[in-house]
Every structure is written in structure tokens, then in C-alpha cells.
Amino acid sequence: MGRGTIVLVGAIVALLGAIFTLQGIGTLQGSPMSDTTTWSVAGPVIVVVGLVLILFGLRRPR
Numbered sequence: 001m002g003r004g005t006i007v008l009v010g011a012i013v014a015l016l017g018a019i020f021t022l023q024g025i026g027t028l029q030g031s032p033m034s035d036t037t038t039w040s041v042a043g044p045v046i047v048v049v050g051l052v053l054i055l056f057g058l059r060r061p062r
Contacts, residue, residue: 006057014050017043 021043023033033039 003057003060003062006060007054010050010053010057013053014047017046017050020046
């Protein structure tokens with residue numbers, strides 16, 4: 001898997017984690033995930049996983 005692909009996947013994962021967080025805390029409404037503690041806790045963890053993937057992709061040797 002190339003560096004760019006890893007960074008792209010990490011960015012998508014981080015974005016989804018941010019969306020899950022916003023749904024969990026009730027900022028984004030209209031989903032069964034809205035106002036759910038599970039997603040307000042899991043979302044930031046998913047964001048961190050995405051950021052780790054981005055850093056791994058950027059630091060990986062060519």
C-alpha cells in the first residue's frame with residue numbers, strides 16, 4: 001500500500017470519527033447515532049486511529 005493511500009485512508013477514518021463524535025454529542029441530528037454516549041466516546045478514538053494512520057503514511061520511507 002502506497003504512502004498516499006495510507007494518508008487518504010487515515011483522513012477518511014479521521015473524518016468519519018469526527019462525524020461520529022458530532023452525532024454522539026447531539027450536534028448532528030437525524031440519525032440513530034444522535035445523542036448516544038457510545039458514539040461520543042468511540043468517535044474521538046476513531047479520530048486518533050485516523051491520525052495515527054496519517055502520521056504512519058507520512059513518516060513511512062519511500
